[in-house]
Amino acid sequence: MSGENNMQRVIAIDGPSGSGKSTVAKELARRLSVLFIDTGAMFRALAFEADRRLIDPEEGQVLNAFLSDFKMDYGKSESELIVIDGVNLTEKIREHHISTLASVFSQLPSVRKYLLDFQRSLALDHVCVMEGRDIGTVVFPKAFAKFFVTASLEVRATRRLSQLQEKGDTRLSLDQVIADQQKRDESDMNRAVAPLKQADDAELIDTSGITLDEVIAKLELKCKELASTNGIKL
Ligand code: DC
Numbered sequence: 379m380s381g382e383n384n385m386q387r388v389i390a391i392d393g394p395s396g397s398g399k400s401t402v403a404k405e406l407a408r409r410l411s412v413l414f415i416d417t418g419a420m421f422r423a424l425a426f427e428a429d430r431r432l433i434d435p436e437e438g439q440v441l442n443a444f445l446s447d448f449k450m451d452y453g454k455s456e457s458e459l460i461v462i463d464g465v466n467l468t469e470k471i472r473e474h475h476i477s478t479l480a481s482v483f484s485q486l487p488s489v490r491k492y493l494l495d496f497q498r499s500l501a502l503d504h505v506c507v508m509e510g511r512d513i514g515t516v517v518f519p520k521a522f523a524k525f526f527v528t529a530s531l532e533v534r535a536t537r538r539l540s541q542l543q544e545k546g547d548t549r550l551s552l553d554q555v556i557a558d559q560q561k562r563d564e565s566d567m568n569r570a571v572a573p574l575k576q577a578d579d580a581e582l583i584d585t586s587g588i589t590l591d592e593v594i595a596k597l598e599l600k601c602k603e604l605a606s607t608n609g610i611k612l
Pocket of ligand 1: 395417418419421477480481510512513566
């Protein structure tokens with residue numbers, strides 16, 4: 379199948395953090411029996427590794443040298459979702475300070491270009507649900523199904539806080555999570571390259587007032603319809 383056709387066999391789910399998009403995307407992929415691709419995990423892992431190697435994001439040459447000097451593997455299994463140079467980073471990348479680091483590194487054009495190529499290569503041979511910030515706008519503008527999943531700031535911060543607490547991190551208050559979230563939203567939406575925004579042809583899904591189960595059921599139905607009209611075999 380040609381690259382052009384492959385580009386369309388993607389269900390693109392974008393939206394801000396805490397909107398429920400990861401939960402929705404993962405379960406949707408499971409129900410449709412297609413590959414689930416969490417692009418945020420890639421930005422997080424790349425930022426984690428760059429930080430570990432003391433890479434200064436301001437230093438272009440050093441950054442470029444770094445980008446050609448590691449190997450990223452995605453999706454070996456759920457417990458080995460993201461691996462760099464053989465080291466499984468799946469758990470480590472969920473720590474709170476990595477969110478801030480990932481947001482910093484995700485502003486950089488060379489980092490975005492690197493991960494854009496990586497993301498496109500992963501979808502070549504598979505139908506997939508890919509979630510992120512710019513999947514429907516930049517990575518797969520011709521995706522056959524596009525959703526922009528969002529929720530109010532308070533709802534998103536409350537979800538994020540309970541995720542952290544479930545992992546045993548009880549250091550943060552709701553106010554701190556709201557403030558951090560707001561800062562990340564602003565930088566995600568205002569960055570020069572591939573900012574977070576709804577694609578013109580994406581359906582807006584607000585998860586504030588409904589359960590994620592309801593959202594998943596709705597998207598499952600919609601994707602099956604769209605796949606059938608576009609001749610895509612799920
Ligand atoms: O979805 P997440 O919170 O795991 O994403 C981590 C960071 O990576 C977040 O600051 C936004 C950024 N990101 C991005 O810029 N583009 C993507 N496609 C996915 C994530």
